[in-house]
Every structure is written in structure tokens, then in C-alpha cells.
Amino acid sequence: MADTRFKPVVALVGRTNVGKSTLFNRLTRSRAALVANISGLTRDRHYGEGRVGEHPYIVVDTGGFEPVATRGILVEMARQTAQAIAESDVVIFLVDGREGINAHDHEIARLLRKSGQRVLLAVNKTEGMRNHADLAQFHELGLGEPHPISAAHGDGVATLAEEALAALLAERAAQVAESSVDPDATDAGEGGAPDHRIKLAIAGRPNVGKSTLINTLVGEDRVIAYDLPGTTRDAIEIEFERGDRRYTLIDTAGLRRRGKVFETVEKFSVIKTLQAIEAANVVLLLIDAQEGISDQDAHIAGFITETGRALVVGLNKWDAVNQEQREWVQREYDRKLRFLSFARVLNLSALKGQGVGPVLKAVDAAHAAAFAKLSxxxxxxxxxxxxxxxxxxxxxxxxxxxxxxxxxxxxxxxxxxxxxxxxxxxxxxxxxxxxxxxxxxxxxxxxxxxxxxxxxxxxxxxxx
Known part of the structure; x- marks a missing residue:
């Protein structure tokens, strides 16, 4: 049985015009990106879902990587690519078989070797190349055997995807066998009924108050919270009980030390947010009432509904806005998030604990509705x-x-x-x-x- 909750992350990296987006479309079968053009993510990474057999995986398409850029938009694009590398399970480094190697390829290869990530070297645009000697030069990059492909025609792409995932899936299978747990039954008990522990993901933009809300719900400082956008790339799970109910809170913005390799990576990880949403039974979408409803809020909300997750919406920092601002936020909510009409909306202040009481009651109700038996x-x-x-x-x-x-x-x-x-x-x-x-x-x-x-x-x- 496939582990449907395990989705490896495959990042596509390379300089401009080597065919990364074409390969992305080939791997995802031209499906629309899950999250695209999110405000604040310059020259955005695009996220899609690929599949090898019955095993799904997340594909990340990055912008052209200019690792030695010192100013302007190229610096932001390099930062985006650096984060994609840091949070991936395997990197496909794409080079141009027609143009051959240049200085940028060598610099990217150096950074990839330094990262310690799994890397597959893919040589694109090799259709019609009968002489394997043409590939010999790519051994100079020190990243192992070059894989000739044609993203435009699909030649070699399936084999590349299979090899990219082979080691990851083998490791996952070994972990599942060792734990003797059915990966598809993590949320179900006998007869397929939902487990009594509710997995609740707290999602939202950076600095919206996710960690503060978790600390308030749990009643202690289990997650460090600063008045700065969160700096983690990993979701943090916290188990606690309230009354006779058990919960696992999944915080997508807890703080951890930065990685040693990529110290300038973006502080907001889209991938970890997507994975946290998919792993949850219920999602609490937290929105900053002071900032209003952003396009990024709408993108996250859209993904929650696409995955079919139960949902509660919290308008945080409600105490910090006046009546006129409150009316404006409500109008913006009705305009941008009208597709969330099924969700309960709560006005709260995570910092002061105001309006937090009804949160878990709304979560319980949403969970019960999601698993309701309809005669x-x-x-x-x-x-x-x-x-x-x-x-x-x-x-x-x-x-x-x-x-x-x-x-x-x-x-x-x-x-x-x-x-x-x-x-x-x-x-x-x-x-x-x-x-x-x-x-x-x-x-x-x-x-x-x-x-x-x-x-x-x-x-x-x-x-x-």
C-alpha cells in the first residue's frame, strides 16, 4: 500500500533557459501549480504534484539561479532557489546539453556539493545526441553520472523521476516496516473511524501570531514566539489534551536555528505549510486583522479547500483595530474569501487570550462535521x-x-x-x-x- 501522506520534495535547480519549467510541466503533467505568485515571494517558486507509480511527490520549479548575484532581482531569485534546495529531499540540477558547461554551472554545482543534499545531474536538450562523449564533459561538475533527457519530448524523464525517488521511497518503506504502522491508517482506528486525537494545523502568513496562539492554547511557552516573521522551515508538532479531547497541534512557524549552509533563506516555507495542511484533520487559518486579507491568505485558503480539509478561520489581533477597520476587514473577507462560507470565523487576540476559548470548540465541531456519517x-x-x-x-x-x-x-x-x-x-x-x-x-x-x-x-x- 502506498504511503499517501509521505510526499518527498524534488527541487529543480539550474541557470536560466535550461528548461526547468518545461521539465516541471512534464513531471506534473502540466497540472496547475499548487501555489503560485504569492505576495512576498519574488520570482516565485512554483509547486506542483508529480507521481511515480502510486507514489506522489512535490515538485518545486525555481527561477534561474545566479549564485554570484550581488544586487537586484537576481539576489532575490538566488534566495528563493537556496530555500528550495534547503527544504528539498532531492535536487535535480538541470544543465543545457547543447550549450555545454559554463561558469554558472560550476558555481551552482559547488553550492550543491556543499549543501549535502541528494543531487541528480540532468542534461537537457539531448534529443538527437547519439555520441555519449558529448556527456563526458558534465562529469567535471562532480555530481555523479549525467542523466540525458529531453524535457520537451519526454525522453528519459520518467527514468529520471524514478531514480530521484528510489532511495527516498526505500528509506520510507524501511521506516514503516520498522515501526509496523500502516501509513494510511494514522488517522483511523478500527473500521476506518477517525482517531480520537485531532491533528490541527495552524496556518497563515509570517508574523500573524501562530506561535503565540499555540502557546495560549497549550498554556505554556512550548513554541518560541518573537515579534518577527518566523524563521523555521519545519513544522513542529505539539501534543496536548483539553478536557477529554486529545490534540496534536502542527505549528508551521515555530523557531529553530537557521541552517548552516543557507543562512539567507526565506523565513516562510510554503512547502512545510502545504505538508502540514495535508497532514492535518482540521486547519486553523490565522489572518492578521491589522494587515487585512491578502492574496497570500487567499492562496493558502484555496489550497486548504482543494485538499478537502475542515477549516476554522481566526481573525487575530482583533483588539488592535477600531470599528472602521473591523468593518473594512469583514468586507474584504466577504470579497476575497467568499468561497470559505462554510467555515466559522472567530475574532480573537492570541496575545491577550481574548476570544481564544471558542477556538477548540469550533475545531471539534469542524472535525465532527468532516467525519459525519450521513444516513x-x-x-x-x-x-x-x-x-x-x-x-x-x-x-x-x-x-x-x-x-x-x-x-x-x-x-x-x-x-x-x-x-x-x-x-x-x-x-x-x-x-x-x-x-x-x-x-x-x-x-x-x-x-x-x-x-x-x-x-x-x-x-x-x-x-x-
Whole structure:
């Protein structure tokens, strides 16, 4: 069984115009980046998901690396690449097979050797090169055997990805075997029921108050909190109990000493935030009320909903804004984060402990909603009542006919509706039904998937 929660990180590094973005698109099969163009990440790294067999992994596409840059945008791009290297599990160093080696390649190779990371050397644009002697020069970089590929045509790319992950997956398999734990059952007990321990990820921009909130929830200074953006690249897990409930808090901004190699890396790790969200049952998205709703907040919120995680939103530093600012923040929230209408929004001050009491109650409710068991009879009654109140619109001479509904999954809940001509149901009516189900089952705090499945019409001739 594949370990679906283990996602190695593969960083693509190289100078400009060697084909990194083309390779990124090839590895991710041209899927849209998970996070792109986040405010504050200059010449942004792009994140996508690749897959080798049944094993998923995260791919990071970096900007052109100019390691000796001393000013301007190139310095920021180098910093971005340095962080991608530091937080990756394996680096694919891409060079241009047509142009050959230049001074920048040597400098990047020197930094990669110094980093101590696993590195695979990939020579791109080698289509049509029959003479392997052309690859001999790349041994000068001191990074092992060159791997000839063509990112544009796909030649050698699958083999490259398999080799990049082979050692990591072998190590992971050994760890799982040693612990005798099913990696896909970390959140489930007998019969697939969720474990009593709730994994709660605290996500948000740097300096929004994540560590301060954790210290307030736990009741002690378990995570160092400074009035500066967080400097860790690793998520920190803290276990605690409140009443009869057990929690694992995942802080994505706790402080640790900087790495010895890359001392100028960015202090905010997108990768660790994505991994923390995927590892959690519930996410608390913390937003700075003083700063308002940023595009970065919206990007993080979008990823939370894409992964189907239950969600609670906290507007922190609420005590520090006046009434006019509060109204402005609420308008901005409604405008930029309207797709989070299912989530409970709490106004709080993590520093002063104001409004923190309801946080865990909202988390408990969101977790319960995500794992709710929805009975088929009640789902069907709710569906038929909703249709009687408002029928789906006709498409041509036909009106979609909905017969019954049942639950197709949990975390998030999936409701599957059966009937005839359901392909014609518009998204607006889907949202209407979603609201009816939410109200009937009290499903606040979790995304909800409503799917349609049309029955086969026996009167239609089989033209196959």
C-alpha cells in the first residue's frame, strides 16, 4: 500500500533557459501549480504534484539561479532557489546539453556539493545526441553520472523521476516496516473511524501570531514566539489534551536555528505549510486583522479547500483595530474569501487570550462535521424536500430527475445523487443542494462535495 501522506520534495535547480519549467510541466503533467505568485515571494517558486507509480511527490520549479548575484532581482531569485534546495529531499540540477558547461554551472554545482543534499545531474536538450562523449564533459561538475533527457519530448524523464525517488521511497518503506504502522491508517482506528486525537494545523502568513496562539492554547511557552516573521522551515508538532479531547497541534512557524549552509533563506516555507495542511484533520487559518486579507491568505485558503480539509478561520489581533477597520476587514473577507462560507470565523487576540476559548470548540465541531456519517434515508428525504421546494431548471424539453442520495465518503463528506439527465444540473443548483444538506446535517466547518450520477436509460439504443 502506498504511503499517501509521505510526499518527498524534488527541487529543480539550474541557470536560466535550461528548461526547468518545461521539465516541471512534464513531471506534473502540466497540472496547475499548487501555489503560485504569492505576495512576498519574488520570482516565485512554483509547486506542483508529480507521481511515480502510486507514489506522489512535490515538485518545486525555481527561477534561474545566479549564485554570484550581488544586487537586484537576481539576489532575490538566488534566495528563493537556496530555500528550495534547503527544504528539498532531492535536487535535480538541470544543465543545457547543447550549450555545454559554463561558469554558472560550476558555481551552482559547488553550492550543491556543499549543501549535502541528494543531487541528480540532468542534461537537457539531448534529443538527437547519439555520441555519449558529448556527456563526458558534465562529469567535471562532480555530481555523479549525467542523466540525458529531453524535457520537451519526454525522453528519459520518467527514468529520471524514478531514480530521484528510489532511495527516498526505500528509506520510507524501511521506516514503516520498522515501526509496523500502516501509513494510511494514522488517522483511523478500527473500521476506518477517525482517531480520537485531532491533528490541527495552524496556518497563515509570517508574523500573524501562530506561535503565540499555540502557546495560549497549550498554556505554556512550548513554541518560541518573537515579534518577527518566523524563521523555521519545519513544522513542529505539539501534543496536548483539553478536557477529554486529545490534540496534536502542527505549528508551521515555530523557531529553530537557521541552517548552516543557507543562512539567507526565506523565513516562510510554503512547502512545510502545504505538508502540514495535508497532514492535518482540521486547519486553523490565522489572518492578521491589522494587515487585512491578502492574496497570500487567499492562496493558502484555496489550497486548504482543494485538499478537502475542515477549516476554522481566526481573525487575530482583533483588539488592535477600531470599528472602521473591523468593518473594512469583514468586507474584504466577504470579497476575497467568499468561497470559505462554510467555515466559522472567530475574532480573537492570541496575545491577550481574548476570544481564544471558542477556538477548540469550533475545531471539534469542524472535525465532527468532516467525519459525519450521513444516513441514506435522511439524505434522500432532504434531497426530495429540496427538489419539491425548488426544482432543477430544464435543459431543452427535459428536466433532471433526482431519485435518491447516499454518502460516498468522509473528510470531506461526499454526497452522491442518483437520477436521470443529471449531467444538465447547473453549478448554481448544486450549490443550492449543498446548502440544504449543510443545514439538515449541521455540516459547518468542512468542505462538502455533491456529485451526480445519471442512471442508464434502457430505452436509448446502444449504438456501440
Amino acid at each position: 441514506t434515508p435522511k439524505l434522500t428525504r432532504t434531497l426530495l424536500a429540496a427538489v419539491e421546494q425548488q426544482q432543477p431548471p430544464r435543459k431543452g424539453i427535459f428536466r433532471p430527475k433526482m431519485r435518491y442520495a447516499h454518502q460516498g465518503g468522509q473528510n470531506p463528506p461526499r454526497i452522491i445523487i442518483h437520477g436521470n439527465a443529471l449531467d444538465a444540473v447547473p453549478d448554481s443548483y448544486r450549490r443550492y443542494l449543498e446548502g440544504q444538506f449543510r443545514e439538515a446535517f449541521k455540516l459547518a466547518g468542512t468542505p462538502l462535495s455533491v456529485e451526480f450520477k445519471s442512471s442508464h436509460n434502457p430505452y436509448l439504443k446502444d449504438e456501440s
